[in-house]
Amino acid sequence: MEEDSSRPYSFKVGNHTLIRGDCLNVLRKMPESSVDVVVTSPPYNLGIAYNSYKDQKAETEYLDWLVSICIEIKRVIKKDGAFFLNIAGSSSNPWLPFELMVRLRKIFYLQNHIEWVKSISIGTNSHGHFKPVVSNRFLHRNHENLFHLTKTGNVKINRLGVGVPYKDKSNIIRRSHQHDLRCRGDVWFVPYDTIRKKAEKFNHPGTFPVTLPQMCLKLHGIPNPLVVDPFMGTGTTLLATHLEGGRAIGIDIDRNYVKIAKERIKTLFSSDEHSSKS
Ligand SMILES: C[S@@+](CC[C@H](N)C(=O)[O-])C[C@H]1O[C@@H](n2cnc3c(N)ncnc32)[C@H](O)[C@@H]1O
Numbered sequence: 001m002e003e004d005s006s007r008p009y010s011f012k013v014g015n016h017t018l019i020r021g022d023c024l025n026v027l028r029k030m031p032e033s034s035v036d037v038v039v040t041s042p043p044y045n046l047g048i049a050y051n052s053y054k055d056q057k058a059e060t061e062y063l064d065w066l067v068s069i070c071i072e073i074k075r076v077i078k079k080d081g082a083f084f085l086n087i088a089g090s091s092s093n094p095w096l097p098f099e100l101m102v103r104l105r106k107i108f109y110l111q112n113h114i115e116w117v118k119s120i121s122i123g124t125n126s127h128g129h130f131k132p133v134v135s136n137r138f139l140h141r142n143h144e145n146l147f148h149l150t151k152t153g154n155v156k157i158n159r160l161g162v163g164v165p166y167k168d169k170s171n172i173i174r175r176s177h178q179h180d181l182r183c184r185g186d187v188w189f190v191p192y193d194t195i196r197k198k199a200e201k202f203n204h205p206g207t208f209p210v211t212l213p214q215m216c217l218k219l220h221g222i223p224n225p226l227v228v229d230p231f232m233g234t235g236t237t238l239l240a241t242h243l244e245g246g247r248a249i250g251i252d253i254d255r256n257y258v259k260i261a262k263e264r265i266k267t268l269f270s271s272d273e274h275s276s277k278s
Contacts, residue, residue, distance in 0.1 A: 013265045016238050016248045020258040023230035023251040024065075027072035035076045036225035036246075039213040039237045041086040041206065042066055045096065048205050052254045059096075067103050069230060074107055076228065080155050083108065084216040086116065086208060088144035091133055097145050109153030114146040116212060117189045128191030146188070146212070148219075158221025159183040188215060202234040202260045213240035235261025242268050 008021030019026055045062040048055045057065065073083050089096040101110065119128035119142040130142045163181030166172055172180055190212050193200075201207055217225060217240060225246040229237035232250030234257060241248035242265065252258050 011262075013262055014242070014269050016242065016250070016265060018232070018235070018238070018258055018262055018265075019249065019251045020253070020255050021251060022253055024069050024072060026251050027069065027076060027228075027230060030072075030076045030228075030249075032075045033078045033081075034226065035081060035228050035249075036078060036222050037082050037084070037217060037220050037227045038073050038077060038230065039084040039086075039216045039227060039240070040229045040231045041208055041233070042069070042231045043206070044088060044090070046090050046093065050205060050254065051256050059099075063100055063103060066100060067107070070104055070107055073228075073230070074151060077151065079151055081151070082111075082155055082157075082216075082220045083147075083149040084213070085147040085149060086144060086212070087147070088141070091135065091138035091141060097147075101147060104147075104149065108149035108151065110147060111150045111153050111155060112148035112157075112186055114148060115187045116144045116146045116208075117187055118142055118144070118191060120189055128189065129194065146216070148216075156221075157219050159219070161218035161221050162188075162215045188212075190215070202264070204234045204257060204260065207234050207236055210236055210239050210243070213237040214243060217241065217244040217246065232261055233257050235264045238265055239268060 008019065008025070010017055010019040043050065043053060043055045045055060045057055045059070077083060087097045087100065117128070119126065119130040121127075128142075130140050133140050160179060160181045160183070162184050163179070164184050165180045166182055169180065171177065171182070190209055192209050195201055213236060217227065223245065225241070225244070227237060227241040227246050227248045229248065229250045232238065232252040235250055238248040238250045238261060250261055252261065
C-alpha cells in the first residue's frame, strides 16, 4: 500500500528520535520545560530549492509562521535552556533576520549574537568557502547570524568550552588563569568542508557544518543534554548531539531528508561500534 506522504511518523536511531512532520504540530505536543537546547536553522524564505518545502511565503506570513514556532520553542525549553537560531538574509533581502529578531524581542532575551563566518580573507590569505554573489553592487556574503536566545538573559554558559589558547602565554600567569584558554568571542569561523558535488552535501541545499551545532552545545555546557532541532534537514544537529553525548529529537517535513538524516546517524553508531571493538 502507498504510504500517505503527509502522515507524520517517528522512529528511533539509538537514543535519538527522528520525526517526519510539521514542527509546529510536533512541538505543540511536547511537554513544557523539557528541553535543554534547541539548535536550528529554519528555511530563510529565499526561494531555496528544497525537496518538498516551498521556500517562498509572503514575508508577513513567513515571519508570523516562524514566530509561532519560536513561541513553542520557548515553551518547551527549560528555564536555563538555550535556543540557538541560525538565520541569514540575502543581498536583495538583508533585513529579514533583523525583522524576525525585532519580533522575537517580545519573547526571548538575545543573550549573545554570534557571527558565523564561513569564509575570511586575512591579508592576502583566504580561508573557507562561500557561494559567490555575481554583482556590481553587493559583496559576497561570507557570514550568517547565530542568535543565542534565552528565557531570562541570565543563563550560565561555558565560555571555555569553545575557548582558544592564549596567543601571549604570559597572560596565563599574570592573570592567574587555570587553563591556557580564553573566551573565543562572538565571531566564529566555521568553514564548510571542501565539496565538489551536491551529493557530498547530502543533496540538501542548506546544511550547516557539524562543528557549528557542536560549538553551541559546548557553549551551553550542560552534560548529556536533550537537544531538539525542529528543522532537522539532514540531521546535522543530531550528529553534533551524539558527538557531545546528548540525546536528540529531530523534526523535518520532508520524508527524503528524514531518510538521509537516519542514514547519517546510523553511520555514527557503526563507527562507535567499530571504535569500541578496535
Ligand atoms: C535550512 S534547512 C535545515 C538544514 C539542517 N540544519 C542541516 O544541516 O541539514 C531547513 C529544513 O526545514 C524543513 N522544513 C520546512 N518546513 C518545515 C516544517 N513545517 N516542519 C519541519 N521541517 C520543515 C525543510 O524541509 C528543510 O530541510
